[in-house]
Amino acid sequence: MSRRWTIGLAAGLVVALALVGVGRLERSHHANKQNDGIERVRAAVGPLGSPSLSGFRFLARFQCLVYRRGQNQFALELCVDRQGRVIEAIDRRTGTTKWWSLREDPELADVRVDRAEVERQIVRMCPVCRGIFERDADRADG
Amino acid sequence: MSARVRVQLEGALQALAALVVVWFGLAASNERPWNIPIGRHVRWLALAEFAVLAVAYAVVVRPRVRREAVAVLVAGFLALAFLSAAWSADGTLTLGRSATLAAVLVSGAALALAARERPEVVESVVLGLIAGVVVLALLGLFELWHDYDRAVVPATTQSPARYTGIGGNPNAMAMLIALVVPAVVWGVVTAPSRAKRILAIAVTALLYGSLVASGSRGALLGALVGTIVFALAAALPRQRRLVLVGASVAAFVVGVVALEIPNPAKTNPTLPFDIQPPPTPPLSPRDAQPKLPLESEVGFPRPGEPQFERTLFTSSGRLDAWRGALRQALDRPLLGYGFGTEERVFVDRYYLHYSSVPENSYLGTLLQLGLAGLIALLALLAFVAAQARFAKAPLAAACAGAVACGLLLAFSQSYLTSAGSPATAPFWLFALLLVGATAAEAGRHLGEREGDEREVQTAERDAEPRLDVVRREDERVGEQEQHDGAGGAPARQRER
Numbered sequence: 273m274s275r276r277w278t279i280g281l282a283a284g285l286v287v288a289l290a291l292v293g294v295g296r297l298e299r300s301h302h303a304n305k306q307n308d309g310i311e312r313v314r315a316a317v318g319p320l321g322s323p324s325l326s327g328f329r330f331l332a333r334f335q336c337l338v339y340r341r342g343q344n345q346f347a348l349e350l351c352v353d354r355q356g357r358v359i360e361a362i363d364r365r366t367g368t369t370k371w372w373s374l375r376e377d378p379e380l381a382d383v384r385v386d387r388a389e390v391e392r393q394i395v396r397m398c399p400v401c402r403g404i405f406e407r408d409a410d411r412a413d414g
Numbered sequence: 415m416s417a418r419v420r421v422q423l424e425g426a427l428q429a430l431a432a433l434v435v436v437w438f439g440l441a442a443s444n445e446r447p448w449n450i451p452i453g454r455h456v457r458w459l460a461l462a463e464f465a466v467l468a469v470a471y472a473v474v475v476r477p478r479v480r481r482e483a484v485a486v487l488v489a490g491f492l493a494l495a496f497l498s499a500a501w502s503a504d505g506t507l508t509l510g511r512s513a514t515l516a517a518v519l520v521s522g523a524a525l526a527l528a529a530r531e532r533p534e535v536v537e538s539v540v541l542g543l544i545a546g547v548v549v550l551a552l553l554g555l556f557e558l559w560h561d562y563d564r565a566v567v568p569a570t571t572q573s574p575a576r577y578t579g580i581g582g583n584p585n586a587m588a589m590l591i592a593l594v595v596p597a598v599v600w601g602v603v604t605a606p607s608r609a610k611r612i613l614a615i616a617v618t619a620l621l622y623g624s625l626v627a628s629g630s631r632g633a634l635l636g637a638l639v640g641t642i643v644f645a646l647a648a649a650l651p652r653q654r655r656l657v658l659v660g661a662s663v664a665a666f667v668v669g670v671v672a673l674e675i676p677n678p679a680k681t682n683p684t685l686p687f688d689i690q691p692p693p694t695p696p697l698s699p700r701d702a703q704p705k706l707p708l709e710s711e712v713g714f715p716r717p718g719e720p721q722f723e724r725t726l727f728t729s730s731g732r733l734d735a736w737r738g739a740l741r742q743a744l745d746r747p748l749l750g751y752g753f754g755t756e757e758r759v760f761v762d763r764y765y766l767h768y769s770s771v772p773e774n775s776y777l778g779t780l781l782q783l784g785l786a787g788l789i790a791l792l793a794l795l796a797f798v799a800a801q802a803r804f805a806k807a808p809l810a811a812a813c814a815g816a817v818a819c820g821l822l823l824a825f826s827q828s829y830l831t832s833a834g835s836p837a838t839a840p841f842w843l844f845a846l847l848l849v850g851a852t853a854a855e856a857g858r859h860l861g862e863r864e865g866d867e868r869e870v871q872t873a874e875r876d877a878e879p880r881l882d883v884v885r886r887e888d889e890r891v892g893e894q895e896q897h898d899g900a901g902g903a904p905a906r907q908r909e910r
Contacts, residue, residue, distance in 0.1 A: 288497055291786070295501030295749040298784075302745045327702035338702045346706055369711065376751060376759040377503035398698040 303380035309372030310350075310383045313361035317348050320389050321396075328394045330401060333375075334359055335394055341365055353378055354408070356387035416474055423471040424535055427525075428542035430464045431843070435546025438836045439590065443580040444564050445557075454834075458514065461839065465517040465524075472524035475531045484526060484849050487794040488519045494787055495753035495831075502752020503759065511754025514833035521839075522846030529850025536809055536851045540597050543840050547594045548617055550587060550836075551624050554579020568683040574676035577627035588630035589823055589837040591621045593844065596640040596815025603650070603658070604808050626669040632826035634673070638666040640819030647802055648811035712738070713765035731766025732773055732826065738763060739772035743780040750784035756828060775824035779831055791830070795821065798845045801852045804859060810851035816844035 317339055318324075326345050329336035334353045341347035344364060351360035359381045360373040374381045395402045437460045441453030479485075495512040502508040529536050557580050558565040567584055569575040581587035598618050605611035625633055645658035696704045706714060712734050739760055743750065751759040756778045757770045772778055780788045799821065802814035820830075820841040829835040 288493075291494070291497055291749060292500040295498065298746045298749055299501045299503075299751075305745070327700040327705075329703045329708060330697055330701070331703075331708070336702070336708075346702060349702075371761075371763070373761060375761060376755065397700040400697055 299377070299380075303374060303377065303382075306372045306374050307380075307382045309370070310358050310361040310374075310381070313348055313363050313372070314350060314358060314383050314385070316363070317350060320350075320385060321393050325393060325397075328397050328401075330394065330398070330404070335390065336360070337390065337393060350385070352385055352387065352390050353381075354387065354412070356384050356390070357381035358383040358385060420471070420474050420532065423467060423474060424532075424538045426467055427464070427471060427535065428538040428545075430460065430467060431539045431542030432546035432549065434460045434464050434839055435543055435590070435836070436549050438834070438839060439546070439550040439553075439580070439587065441834070442582050442586050442836050444578070444582050445580050449582070457834070461514065461517050461521075461833070465521040468521040468524040468528075471535065472528040475528040475535075477527045477531045479527060482527070483797055484794075484846065485523055487790070487797055488523050488846075491787070491790040491794055492516050492519060494783055494790055498749065498753045498783055498787075501749060503755055504752065507758070508752045508754045511831075511833070515753075515831060515838075518833050518839045518842050519846070522842045525843070526846040526850035526853070529847060530853045533851060533854070536813070536847045539843060539847060540600075540809065540812065543843065544594050544597055544601070544617070547590055547621065547840075550580065551591065551620050554581070554587065554624060555620075569676065569679035570682050571678055571680070574629065574678050576629040577624065579624060579628075581628075584628040585630045585633065585827065586836055588625050588628035588633035589636075589827055589829065590840060591625045591628075592630075592633040592637040592640065592819050592823065593816050593837055593840050595621060595625070595637040596644040596819065597812040597844075599641050599644060599658070599662075599815075600648075600808050600812035603648075603654070622665060622669070626672050629673055629676075631673065632823055634666065634669045636819035636823045638662055639822050640815035642815075643802065643818040644808075644811045644815030647805040647814045648808045649806040650808070709762050710765040711763045715765070731764045731768070734764040735760075735762065735767040735769070735772045736774055736777055739774070739777045739781055743777065743784070746784060748784045749786055750780065750782045753782050753787070753831070756782050756832070769828075771828040773826060773828050775828050775830035778828040782831065795845075798849060801849050801856060804852035804855035805848065806855060807851065810848060810855075813844045813848035813851055816841070817848055820844065 317337075320337060322339070324339045324341065325337060326340040327338040329338065329349075329351070331351075334351045336349050336351040338346055339348040347363075347365045349360075349362040349364070350358050351362075353359050355378075357378055359375055359378045360371065361383075362372075363370045391401075391405050395405070434457070437453055437457040440448040441450075441457045443449050443453070492512065492515070495515065496509065499505040499508040499512070525535060525539060554565065554577075558577070565577065565579055567576045567578050576584040578584040579587050595618070598614060598621060601614035602611060602618060605614050622637070625637060641662040642659055645655050645662065648655075650658070694703075713731065742759060742761070756772075759781055760770065760772050760778075762770060767773075772781070776788065776791075779791050783790070798817055802811075802817065805811045805814040820837070823837070824830050827835075827837075829837050830841065832838055
């Protein structure tokens, strides 16, 4: 292999390593920013079963708890996956809606809640949801 | 042996080009079992076969390979795509999507190199692509006759009815058709016999009719731009060129008028369950989803707000989606979320936007690979587009037209980097065939420039001794003057 090729290959490797470093740094920086926002909403919500709990959402990949503030029935929202990770939080208290989301990368979601408590609260508002949770649990076990 | 193999490979490439278009179209169609269970697997096999044959063809043809700009640009973009698995939210998905795009780009690059030695291959592949699209358009007509409800998206209160043929949505096939329109017009213009010209005109009518009926505004505009670029780039007589441009504009105007004829429905239709299951009913009175759907939150109409109506100039929710995608992209601006993750990363929160992607290939690339990826893609596209100035031969001009159309469509559709989309492989094949088809002309141009530069260098070299003579003479005069100033006058006087 000529000297020119060796230098080219070495330069390519250095660039590739630099790109990987920057890419991973961006990923963790983004995750931190989203986790911070999620944590703020989580703190604003207080206890999951607080009297301000006004509704829920039942989606395939995650379920959400919705909280009222004043007249706003959808003011705060926490979306939790099956592992209890809060992968999305929404703040609608001001005129503009703010989202923090790690839907695309749930592994990086740091904020966790008690999944059993989330299911309990949803079943309290939606008795038919108990069957769906049980079926999901059976599938996960089976 | 090689001549025979070469011709056999050209035939096989033509057939496989048609097959790739058909299988990718079927995989994105509404036809079971061809779409999901079978088509999605078979299309990758067809693409892999095409890639293997294209590389084999390049090996058999043995083009002279120098340091090729197009190869460097393709390799750079693909390297970044593969590398992004290291920071992707889903590394396996990224590697898979990178591999499929690599198959498309490597096929195109191999054919571009081979086309330098064998320009005939460009025509073979282009005809194969047209044949594939014609098969899909005919299947669409068959579907219209056989199952109207599947072939036509019914009118809603927002949008008039739109023909989709076998396409999963009206834009998918329309995009593919728009890409081949310039090549079909090339067929009309250069047909060697009357029968072939009539056939080419019939194909144009079939494709353009399907395009207009689809109601896809972007595809209609793309077809116009592509045809105009073809007419302007090709070395055609001035009068024929004017006729072509005039006819394209007239066809476009007719298309636009036709788009405006159907009206939205007074009430929304009830679709058969197997075409679109009804939305899940509320699970309880406290279910928030029916009151404020998460996927439609932005722009969700409040009670009493007027209903949105799709017109020629409305954006169908794309502007909101683009703004959202840009905001997401700016969270990881340099290298993005990883190649192939556009659908996973983009969150559709927009009432008027019915798609899991932002429907803009440039924004989609920014989302996947950040600024680095967007710059790499734009560099490759700019290189390809720059070859259009050498596209004097009508077939090369047709490829240039397809590229112009594809670049325009990329503003309203996310498809350039998603190999599974029916229009992706044809676009890149047209783009890289353009590079191959114009290589000779570009080489001549470069040769002329190098020749000019050599002439200038020779002239300078020839001029140098004379300059030296002048310089030496100046020095001699200067020395003489110095000598005179230092009391040399007597010597001059002596000379006198």
